Structure formats: structure tokens, C-alpha cells
Amino acid sequence: MARAVRYESGREEVWVSGDILEEGDYAQTLDHESSHLRTWRDFGTHVHMHGRQWRKSCREMASALAACEETR
């Protein structure tokens, strides 16, 4: 399990649970969650979680398109 958080203060965090390490897709998970942070920086926090702004950000910054699947 993983998630990105942006607080009203502007502080940003990415949480990744340990089982991600065993599943072997740590880099893709970080790319996915980091793209949420970038989307919020670029477009604000009121965009759809996995909407077109996020897909654009993810495709631009992820090293593999598999990171941009919505189900992560």
C-alpha cells in the first residue's frame, strides 16, 4: 500500500508499506505517488485523483508507463 499526502501547510509526504519491497515494484510505486505530488503542485489539489492532469504528469515523469495505472 502506498499513498501521497499534501498538507495545507504545503508539506508533502509519500507513504510506502514494506510489502511493496517484496513485490518488487518499489520504483514504479514511488513514480506513481510522486506524480500525485507533482500534479497537486502544478494544478492544485482539487483535480481528480487519477484524472487527465495526473495521467499527463505521470507519463512525463515515470520511468515506466506501468506506474501510471490507476489501481496502485
Ligand SMILES: [Zn+2]
Ligand atoms: Zn494514485
